[in-house]
Amino acid sequence: MSTLLILLRKELKSFIYNPFGWVVVAAVTLANGVGISTAMKGFVDTPSQDSLTFVTFHSPVFWFWFLFIFPLITMRLFAEEEKTGTLETLLTAPVRTWQVVGSKYLAALVFFCLAWLPTLIQFHLFGWVADFPDAWTPGEMGATYLILFLMGAAFTAVGCFASALTSSQIIAGLLTLAFLMLLYFIGYVPVIWGGSFRGVGIFDYISCQNHLATFAKGWIDTKPVVYYLTLAATVLFLTYQVVDYRRWKR
Template sequence: MYTILKKEISGFLSSMVAYVTIIFFLVITGLFLWVFPDSSILDYGYAGLDSLFYIAPYVFMFLIPAITMRSFAEEKKEGTFELLSTSPITDWQIILGKFGAGLLLVVFALIPTIVYYYSVYELGATPGNLDSGAVTGSYIGLLLLGAAFTAIGIFSSSITNNQIVAFIIAVFLCFIAFNGFESISSIASLGTLSSALINLGINAHYQSVSRGVLDTRDLIYFLSFAAVFLAATKTVLSARKW
């Protein structure tokens, strides 16, 4: 697993993929946080990172699929997956190695945003008047969200040898998982089923964690969600050996 993780990270860093995606994430979130009038802290007059944690999931919908689209699709296209699958490592080691590499890049993208936190921390009328508990919860929520989206991206890349197709499938699945259930519940008259349907989506659990309280139900949800897509990836890889 560590060998695959190291190989994937080296592959990301030797290309422009990692740098472009991380810069893209920081530019977009920075614009929403400091420039755009409807969300800018400077115009809003309130020292908080709400804009960052609102826009970040939508940026992740494109950033993470861009990172993960090459995971298996490129290996299949170049014919190196057969060599990888016959090496003395298990499918799970391959999957977890690629998953870990993708998630690690998400962490790399989030680390520079600590500068935003420090800036907002000092910008308040009373420096330090910032709900650090909620901010910490929101960062944990983004990491859990990143894990869920990375699992989706790995799965999408495993079912095709075309990176663009893998990217499109992953973006679609990420959007459905994050907003789809909530949207369906709002347009359909489902009565008591509406709340249950909303809880199937990621957004409800992300919002819950972002309030600064880490409920074990939310943690179990995210871990289970990622596990389902990683298990689906294992099934796809196993099917190629039949």
Template sequence: MLTIYKKELYSYLSSLVAYITIGLFLVVLGLFLWVFPDTSILDYGYATLDSLFSTIPYLFMFLIPAITMRSLAEEKKEGTFELLATRPLTDWDIVLGKYLAALTLVLFSLIPTLVYYISVYQLGTTLGNIDSGAVIGSYIGLFLLGGAFVSIGIFSSSITKNQIIAFAIAVFLCFFAFSGFESASQVLSLQKFDSILIGLGINEHYQSISRGVLDSRDLLYFLSFIVLFLLVTKTILGGRKW
């Protein structure tokens, strides 16, 4: 697994695609936080990063599929997966190595956003007038959200040889997993089943953690979600006939 992890991470960091993708992510996020009037921190009148933590999930829906789309699809297209299969590696080594490499890149994309926290911390009328506990909880929520989206991206990349198709499938699944269940509950109006449908979606658990409360049920949800998609991906690899 460590071998795959190092190989994938080196491949990401030696490619301009990763830098361009993360760069666009940070630029667009900066525009939402400081320029666009509806979401600008400067127009809020108080020290908060709510707009940051409400915007990043939707940017993640495009950033993470762009990172993961080549993970397995490129291996299948170029026929290099057979080389991996000849090495003393299990399917779990391959899946976890690629998953952790992509997740590390997502973490790298989040680190520069700490500049926004420092800026708001300094810009408050009273220095440090910001709920740091909620910010920490929100970052934990973002990391877990990123982990869930990466598992979706790895799965999507495992079912096709085309990176664009893998990207499109991952974007759709990320969007549906984040807000699709909540939207379905509003459309279907299933009364007592509304809360169950909403609970199946990622957004409900992300919002809960973002309030600074680490509930074991939310952590278990994210862990189960990630394991489920990785398990399905491993099953697909196990039944490969490439």
């Protein structure tokens, strides 16, 4: 476990000490701020019973920038080290493959969570400045960030897997984005074809849009929790197999 923590600390430093990491944090903060401002303007134009969190995250604009976070965070995890040759040195060191994969994955996931910390302040900011009550409840806020974390855990695993497949950061980023876009558009199959065909329940079960909409209302469903944790574990297992194959191939 101490080896895992040492590797995790090393990977976290590569995020924190890299200016590009802070660019990602700034981009998330800016994009979420635009989303909150747009939602609040919508409240002025058309009063709604929905909470601020629901309106902010329940829009195609949110998904556009949200899915782009993961290629940016994960594309360099294995691909950059493979290209520079440092991955070979790491894999020949007295560390286990699962420690290498786990440290890179956890570092990316921790950084993903850190990038969302400023957004918590943004949701409170309007109430502090205008002295108005918050347009959301703690339950809605907590459930929303829970599903964002679960999706982040699964989508970060996808990015790790894509990065382990290639030595090109660009290809790794494109593979990650392609898979996440596929997951996103699968959720629109019942909308396009209707909900009367056989197997529609499967598409509803894996629809990330439905999951976020449900949790943003303050409702916690155990099915998405199991789905995202299972997806993360499965993809990480595949990543382990790819990296371990490279290790013994050398």
